[in-house]
Amino acid sequence: MSKLPEIGTKISLTDKAYEIIKDAIMTNIFKPGELLIEEKLAEQLAISRTPLRAALRKLAYDHLVEINSSRNVIVANIGQKDVEEITVVREVLEPLAVKELENNIGEDELKKLEEILCRQKKAVLEDNYEELIKMEYEFHVAIGELTHNKWLHGMLKDINTIVQRYLILSGSLNKYKEVAIKEHEVIISEIRQGNYDKAVESMKCHISNVSSRMLK
Structure with a gap:
């Protein structure tokens, strides 16, 4: 999985995480079908899993990722x-x-x-x-x-x-x-x-x- 920049102690961690991951998806750094691992994302962004999960839910709402029954986060494809x-x-x-x-x-x-x-x-x-x-x-x-x-x-x-x-x-x-x-x-x-x-x-x-x- 490609490396992301750290967020640090920004005010809106959820929004910032959302924008960074969205940009990585939009620019094809994260490719369709790629598995996004929460632990690695949280580590790279230097945030806890709580704001990260909120960001991933927003991305799912935007149809940019899919979260399956096993809670795996996968970059959505477009056909x-x-x-x-x-x-x-x-x-x-x-x-x-x-x-x-x-x-x-x-x-x-x-x-x-x-x-x-x-x-x-x-x-x-x-x-x-x-x-x-x-x-x-x-x-x-x-x-x-x-x-x-x-x-x-x-x-x-x-x-x-x-x-x-x-x-x-x-x-x-x-x-x-x-x-x-x-x-x-x-x-x-x-x-x-x-x-x-x-x-x-x-x-x-x-x-x-x-x-x-x-x-x-």
Whole structure:
């Protein structure tokens, strides 16, 4: 099992452990199917098992690990069926989020989306795949956040965390990065112009295209 940094005496040990282990899973340091041993995790993070177990339960809730009947913690896998099921949910929630922006978004918030797009383009120029995937996640989650609907925002964060992980494992975004960015650009342009019906349809199309590209 790969080595993790020590946490030490931080205030929120559970949250910190959660973030460190989540990052190790998201960046494929901990690989799908890998067994995570509590004793070793606690030792490496320099914390007791109580906050560690709480962190692992949070990761299980996020579908990043699985805890079986023997209390073994295993890094969750993501397969074609998961992508297909997530796409069904995304095709409903993400266009809804775009629609919720109508008459509910200001210039500063539009600029936030455009800044994410600029960072995506910069990541392509610099061949920074890690940043590219991060901005792919930020784009979709930011739209949820800008609806000011905490439930919708929360669901989009959870769903796009799984999508982000699959993109890392599959490497598909690197192959189709220019197309993905162009689709984001169209969505933002239509929102800026107030063409929300077109923006909703463009988001639906984007989600469908992302799914097809991931499964190729």
